[in-house]
Amino acid sequence: MTSSAVIRRLPHWRLLVAVGAVAFTLAGCAGSTEGLFGAELYARSCAGCHGGEGGGGSGPALGAGSGAVELSDDQIIGVIEVGPGTMPAFDRLTDDQIASLVAFLRTLQQ
Numbered sequence: 001m002t003s004s005a006v007i008r009r010l011p012h013w014r015l016l017v018a019v020g021a022v023a024f025t026l027a028g029c030a031g032s033t034e035g036l037f038g039a040e041l042y043a044r045s046c047a048g049c050h051g052g053e054g055g056g057g058s059g060p061a062l063g064a065g066s067g068a069v070e071l072s073d074d075q076i077i078g079v080i081e082v083g084p085g086t087m088p089a090f091d092r093l094t095d096d097q098i099a100s101l102v103a104f105l106r107t108l109q110q
């Protein structure tokens, strides 16, 4: 192989490395909440803004006596999927994971 052929090949390698790095990062993100449900998922994804017991923080309170008590299950699911305002959208969660979050929120609201 001549040296010019090696140089022509370089960009391909770089591209492969870049694509690999992106795929690895995406897989890492998707895996961070994989297999988590209910309380564990809430602690990982929601408690930082809404408080461990749903008492609120940078996000509004979600527990007993909060406005979230008035929201229907479908409305809460919509909030989680869309992410209103400064709340991020949790569009990588499965339907079962989202349902488990709604169920967990209802326990906080009793």
Ligand code: HEC
Residues within 6 Å of the ligand: 042, 045, 046, 047, 048, 049, 050, 058, 059, 060, 061, 062, 066, 067, 068, 071, 076, 079, 080, 084, 085, 086, 087, 088, 090, 101
């Ligand atoms: C980065 C901070 C942040 C994270 C993380 C976050 N939220 Fe939020 N959440 C907010 C903010 C801010 C609002 C208010 C949004 C608005 O209406 O402008 C909100 C609103 C809500 C509401 C509607 C409350 C109401 O009274 O209308 C629900 C329900 C909710 N979040 C649930 C969740 C759940 C469940 C999770 C985890 C999957 C989560 N949030 C993660 C910041 C966050």
